[in-house]
Structure formats: C-alpha cells, structure tokens
Amino acid sequence: MTTTPATPQPDQPRFPLQSLMEICLHLSAEQDLDKLMGKILNALLRVTRADAGTLFLTRPGHLESSAARCLSLEQRLGGEKAKGLFTSFTVQITTESVAGACAVRGETIVLDDVRSLPAGSPFTHNNRFDLENDYTTVSMLAIPMKNLSGSVVGVLQLINAGGGESPTPFFSEDIEIARAVASQAAVAIENARLTASLRAAHLDTLRRLGIAAEWRDKETANHITRVSLYSELLARGCGWDEDNTDLLRIASAMHDVGKVGVPDAILNKPGKLDFMERAAMEKHCIIGAGILGGNDDPVIALSCEVALGHHEKWDGTGYPNRIAGEHIPESCRIVALADVYDALSTKRPYKEPFSHERCVEIITEGRGTHFEPKIVDIFLQHLDEFLAIRQQFEDHTATAV
Amino acid sequence: MTTTPATPQPDQPRFPLQSLMEICLHLSAEQDLDKLMGKILNALLRVTRADAGTLFLTRPGHLESSAARCLSLEQRLGGEKAKGLFTSFTVQITTESVAGACAVRGETIVLDDVRSLPAGSPFTHNNRFDLENDYTTVSMLAIPMKNLSGSVVGVLQLINAGGGESPTPFFSEDIEIARAVASQAAVAIENARLTASLRAAHLDTLRRLGIAAEWRDKETANHITRVSLYSELLARGCGWDEDNTDLLRIASAMHDVGKVGVPDAILNKPGKLDFMERAAMEKHCIIGAGILGGNDDPVIALSCEVALGHHEKWDGTGYPNRIAGEHIPESCRIVALADVYDALSTKRPYKEPFSHERCVEIITEGRGTHFEPKIVDIFLQHLDEFLAIRQQFEDHTATAV
Numbered sequence: 001m002t003t004t005p006a007t008p009q010p011d012q013p014r015f016p017l018q019s020l021m022e023i024c025l026h027l028s029a030e031q032d033l034d035k036l037m038g039k040i041l042n043a044l045l046r047v048t049r050a051d052a053g054t055l056f057l058t059r060p061g062h063l064e065s066s067a068a069r070c071l072s073l074e075q076r077l078g079g080e081k082a083k084g085l086f087t088s089f090t091v092q093i094t095t096e097s098v099a100g101a102c103a104v105r106g107e108t109i110v111l112d113d114v115r116s117l118p119a120g121s122p123f124t125h126n127n128r129f130d131l132e133n134d135y136t137t138v139s140m141l142a143i144p145m146k147n148l149s150g151s152v153v154g155v156l157q158l159i160n161a162g163g164g165e166s167p168t169p170f171f172s173e174d175i176e177i178a179r180a181v182a183s184q185a186a187v188a189i190e191n192a193r194l195t196a197s198l199r200a201a202h203l204d205t206l207r208r209l210g211i212a213a214e215w216r217d218k219e220t221a222n223h224i225t226r227v228s229l230y231s232e233l234l235a236r237g238c239g240w241d242e243d244n245t246d247l248l249r250i251a252s253a254m255h256d257v258g259k260v261g262v263p264d265a266i267l268n269k270p271g272k273l274d275f276m277e278r279a280a281m282e283k284h285c286i287i288g289a290g291i292l293g294g295n296d297d298p299v300i301a302l303s304c305e306v307a308l309g310h311h312e313k314w315d316g317t318g319y320p321n322r323i324a325g326e327h328i329p330e331s332c333r334i335v336a337l338a339d340v341y342d343a344l345s346t347k348r349p350y351k352e353p354f355s356h357e358r359c360v361e362i363i364t365e366g367r368g369t370h371f372e373p374k375i376v377d378i379f380l381q382h383l384d385e386f387l388a389i390r391q392q393f394e395d396h397t398a399t400a401v
Numbered sequence: 402m403t404t405t406p407a408t409p410q411p412d413q414p415r416f417p418l419q420s421l422m423e424i425c426l427h428l429s430a431e432q433d434l435d436k437l438m439g440k441i442l443n444a445l446l447r448v449t450r451a452d453a454g455t456l457f458l459t460r461p462g463h464l465e466s467s468a469a470r471c472l473s474l475e476q477r478l479g480g481e482k483a484k485g486l487f488t489s490f491t492v493q494i495t496t497e498s499v500a501g502a503c504a505v506r507g508e509t510i511v512l513d514d515v516r517s518l519p520a521g522s523p524f525t526h527n528n529r530f531d532l533e534n535d536y537t538t539v540s541m542l543a544i545p546m547k548n549l550s551g552s553v554v555g556v557l558q559l560i561n562a563g564g565g566e567s568p569t570p571f572f573s574e575d576i577e578i579a580r581a582v583a584s585q586a587a588v589a590i591e592n593a594r595l596t597a598s599l600r601a602a603h604l605d606t607l608r609r610l611g612i613a614a615e616w617r618d619k620e621t622a623n624h625i626t627r628v629s630l631y632s633e634l635l636a637r638g639c640g641w642d643e644d645n646t647d648l649l650r651i652a653s654a655m656h657d658v659g660k661v662g663v664p665d666a667i668l669n670k671p672g673k674l675d676f677m678e679r680a681a682m683e684k685h686c687i688i689g690a691g692i693l694g695g696n697d698d699p700v701i702a703l704s705c706e707v708a709l710g711h712h713e714k715w716d717g718t719g720y721p722n723r724i725a726g727e728h729i730p731e732s733c734r735i736v737a738l739a740d741v742y743d744a745l746s747t748k749r750p751y752k753e754p755f756s757h758e759r760c761v762e763i764i765t766e767g768r769g770t771h772f773e774p775k776i777v778d779i780f781l782q783h784l785d786e787f788l789a790i791r792q793q794f795e796d797h798t799a800t801a802v
Contacts, residue, residue, distance in 0.1 A: 017418060017421075017581075018581075020418075020422075021421075021425075021581045021584065021585070024422075024425055024429075024585065025549065025584055025585060025588055026549070028425075028429045028585065028588045028589065028592065029548075029549050029588045029591070029592075031592070031595065147430075148426065148427070148430050180418075180419075180422045183422065183426055184422070184425065184426060184429065187426055187429045187430045188429065190430070191429065191430075191432070191592055191596075194432065194596065195592075195595065195596065195599065197698070198596065198599040198600060198603060199599060200698075201603055201696070201698035201700075201701065202599060202602055202603040202606060204696050204698065204701065205603060205606045205607055205610060205701065206606055208610060208692055208693060208701075209606060209609060209610045209613060211692055212610060212613060212614065212658055212661045212692050213613065213661070215661045215662045215688065215692065257613055260613045260614070260616045260661055261616045263665050264664050264665040264666065265665065287616065291609055291612055291613050291616065292609060295602070295605050297598070297601075297602035297605065299602075300602065300605065300606065300609075
C-alpha cells in the first residue's frame, strides 16, 4: 500500500487552535531565558514545518542569535556536530540581511525564493552559511517579535518550509499562526528578562550585605568570595544538587554579617580574646541571624541558618547553641570548614597565614571533633581546587577609601 | 427599521481566534497581580457574555475572592455602589458551593439552571447573594484555573450567560474559549506571583542592609523607618510620582550603610569630633557609595546616590563633594532634611532630643544655607505628619542581643 504524502493546502485550517494555545501556554510559563529561546524556536519550526530557523534578540544596534537549528543538517552531520555550526553571531540592524531588514521595518518579510530576489530589492540575502555548509536556502520567513508597546525585541527567521529536501513557499495560514506565536514569544521574553533582572538585583544586594559586613572586619571582599567558593565545592561533594549548591554559594557570603554588631576593639584585637571579649565576639552569630531572620525566601532563610550555625562544632563544643553532629544543619557543617580553612590560610590581625600543608594538617586534626568526618574527607579529595581558589582570590592590601 | 437581535447559536464559531490571542497576550504581559485579576475577569465576562463573575484564588484550605463584578447590578445601582457589594469573601474548598466543588474536583462545572439542581446533586448552590440583592442566578459556569503541573491555583465562576435580564445556558463553544483563557490566566497568575515575591525578597534584603548598618550605630531600626517615611513625605511634596516616591522610601533606608566602615570610637564618641575624627566620620558617604555602587537597578542606583550625597548642603559647605544647589541630586536634598530632623528630634550619644518646636526652629534657620528653601517650605507644610511619624516610631532602649 502506498500513501500519497498529505501535502497541506495553503487555505485549509491545519494547525489546531488547541495546539496553538498549548504552545503559548508553555512559552508563558517558561522563566528561564535560554530554555525559552529553544522552546520558541522549536515551536515555530513545528508550526511552519520549516527546516531551519534562527531566533535573534535585539541588542543596542544589532541582532544577536540566541537559538538556531537546521533539521536537515542535524540529520546529515549528527545533532552535536550540527549544533557546533551555530555559535552565537550578530547581524546589523540594516537592510543588508533579511533578519536585519525585518527589524528595521518592524514587518514580516515573506520570500518564496531568495535566489531570485529582484535587482532593486530593498534588502539582500547573506548566503555565507549556504556556501560554508553546502546548504540551499530557498524560502524564507522573518517575523519581528514585538512587545505590547510595539518595540521589536527580536526577530524570528525561518528557512525552507516543508523541509530541506524540496522546500515550498511558506503558507499564509502558517504565517498567521507563526505571527501569533511570535507575539506571545515577545511577551514571554520580556517576562523572562524581568524575572532574570529581579533575581540578579536581589543576588547583587545580598552580596552587598556580605561586603558591608566585611568592610567592618577590615578584610577584603575576597574572604567572602573564597568562603562562597569553598562552600560550593564542599556542597557539591556532599551530593547537593546544582540549585541548592548555588543557594549555598550565595547564602554563605553573609555568614559573618553579624560582625556589624561586634565592637572594633574586639574584632580587630591582635592578641587572644579574654572571656568577656570572646562572649561579645560569639554574639555575631546571633546578631547575624537577627539581621537575616524572619523571611522564608529560600536564599535569605539559608543565609540565616548559616549565619547562626557556622561556628557550631561536630562534637558539640561550638557556639552559640553547642549543638552536635547532625543537629547542626549540613549547610553550617560545610561553611564551618570553609570558613576555618580560609582563616588558617590567610593573614588575620592575630596571625600570619599558614602554609597549605599546615592548613590541611589542622583541618585533618579536627576530623570528628571540630568537623564532620565526611566533610573533611571531601575537603581532602579536593585539595587542588581549594588551593586554586586560594591563589585566584588572594588578599591584597586593602585600599584606603 | 427593526433589527432582530442576533442571538448567537451554540455551534457557530463566534469568538475570533485573534481576539482570544489578544486576551492571552494581555494577560501574559500583566505583572501586577491586582490588575491581572480584573483583566482576567473582564476577559471572561466578554468571552462568555455572562452578567456576573467572581475570580477566586486558592489559599490553604479555602478560596478567596480576588475580583468580582455583576454588570446588571452595576447598571441598576451605579458602578461604585455595586462594587461595595463585593468585599473580599472566602469559600471553603468543599462541595457546599459550586466554586468549592469545582476546586475539589478540578473540573469544569456547567449548570443550565441552578434553581433546579436535583435533590441528590453532589454540590449545592449558595443563594445568599441572590436573596440580599434581589438577583436571580440561573446559569452558572465554574472553571478551575490549573497551572502546568495540574494544581488548581484558582476558580473562575461565571453567572447568567447572555445577561441578567433573560439568562441562557452557557454555550459549549464559549466554555471552550473560557477554558483556554483560564489556562492562560493560571500561568499569568503564577508569573505575577513569582515577580511579586522576587520584588518582595529584594526589598526585604535592601532593608536588612540598612538594618545591618544601623546595628553598627547602636541605634534601633526605627531611625531607618523614620528617615524613610520623612523622605517619602517630602518627595511627594516635591511632586515626585508614586513609583519614584516609593523608590526613595526604600533607597533612603540605606543612606548610612557606609557607617560600617567608621571606627566605633568615632561613631559612638559622646563629645565633639576633632578634625581627623570628623574626616574619618565623613568618609561614611564614600564608603556607602562604594558598597552600593556599580549596579543600574533603579533602587540600588538611587540608594548609592543618596548614600553619597545626603550630607551635602544647599550652600556648598557640606561633604564629601561640597557641591551646591541643584548640583546636589534632589533625592539627597530631601534625605538631608529628613536625616537632620531625625537627628535633632531623637537622643544621640552626643545629645538629648530637642523639642519639636526647637527642631522646627533649627531647620528653618537652615533654609537656604543647609537646606533647599523649597524643601524647608514643604517640611513646614507637613509638620503634623512629621510629628506623627516621630511619635509612631519612637526609639525604645535597644534590647541587648
């Protein structure tokens, strides 16, 4: 039995409303900008049955490709190799390319055959990709992605409707559906960007909170950076997933925020602290928890946990709550080692830096007393990485402000 | 000429795809949760031509109404009076109401006439509203708003298709369109909630940054609160719009963050500072700008501006940059007065609080020298409000931590 390929006719409704709504729904729900780019492009390839496509985002003065696929090349070369062809590239917002012209005009451009553009055409097709990859671009569709205020936030460029073998022109109904998806995509991109910038601003402020506390301590911001990176390393070693490891990297930067409440005379004393001075110093954990407490945002809550518990010891002789073993949150057991390693390996008002070997020796001596044995073992497995972080973020003499 | 009303038939396509896409687009783009609620409800009233509707959001154990309208009551009573009928109310997630049953089952409920529910019906209709407002509910439609993971984030309840006068049953095609809008609405609600929680977490962290700095200063967090509120009052008086006034209220909380870099001995000295001590104290503006600098997030950028410039004086005799007049950013001219008024009116290590009258006198003496004349005038117009803030957020003895 042979079946005639069901070549769709331009004027028949072919793409069900429900599928279109599904696509729009999934685009709206995607908050990760990179994943969103891929989803938009794949949706458009599906809707228009195109062989290839590029999603460009508008940057000042140019377009930058954010996702690109070519299905027939993926088949010919294998997915990974084909992906290698599409490193990020930029296109000027001028009429020297179809995508650029689309952004300039803010209008959809439909070309049945780019090889036969008339001499006086208001834009040109750049065939560098075709020549380099033995590919023939025939039909093209470029749609501006406009936000609700009418600004072009990007351009969707689709190539060779019906596949790379025997491309057809783009059908007008597919174009309409693609334009609907492009509108939704523009809003989704703006939402994802807003979310990303809100997250970035928050993380930035958290970092400043850590820096403000360190300023107090006459150390440089490098202490924060190093403790964050050591903690990240240990958390990953403890089997934490990437999201939580990331949270701890950020949260650990604020472990000493409570030092804002400790008097200078104690904080910067060169010699040993007496009993009362120690008590005042140890309050920094409780002050830190006070500054960071009472919010259930994951990163703030974790910061609070770490600020309170990073001086507890595995054997219960730490402070402020003298808890032991697994009663100490794992985050605190991790930051405890990271913080002590950094104190040992750098200059402090009361001591010179120890050599790497001596630091390792002291930490190892604390296995099972000061530190959880498992975490010491993970530390010992990653000595090179600890040393690399120590060297990359070495302290320099603090510059006077 | 008479025209027969074009009663729509259930099986004819009546709601154009493009309108549906438009609705979804506008819902996706709305980041303000309150405005979004209104937009969703209005869209659904339009799509189904219903006379009334309520949008419920899911809370732990119950549904809470977030938007409600009744078009025929608005016509009968006037919009404002009708709105008054719909204060927020809750419904248990049980089968004792149609909306509750819809949330329990996670399924759309369509009722042609609620007055003739069979005796054994698995849910009941609560007719309290009808009795109180001389209204007759006939047809009802309740649609669960589900997010992509299938959780019911809310319920849309629509009443009396075709209007309040002669309601008809809901048509199946309208129901389909309404369900599509409801899906999009669920995603839009989740996005708006995410945005709101990211914003809230960021503002919370900014506040903590201000509190951390104050901890240093042995003052309570009330200083921050008061200066923020005074600044807000003055900004509004200067004609700032609500968004920017809001930004300044938040940003001004961090004006003294640079004090983390000033030694205790100077910060808490009871007597007058000598020349060198003054110089060290004055560095807090530059340190603050250092902690807050280099980010173009609006609130952080404004915080940085305020931290740097809030000790400049109108006549150019302030610090750190000795700029004068309109060379001083207006934000700083505002916070300068707010900060000085608070210093005058509260106890400090070096002074007792002045009376309100004496504070007003001192500020007035600074008109045109320390302070911009316009801002002093606005202050003088709002003395009662300044006094009210001062009294509401009085300092108490700091509790030892």
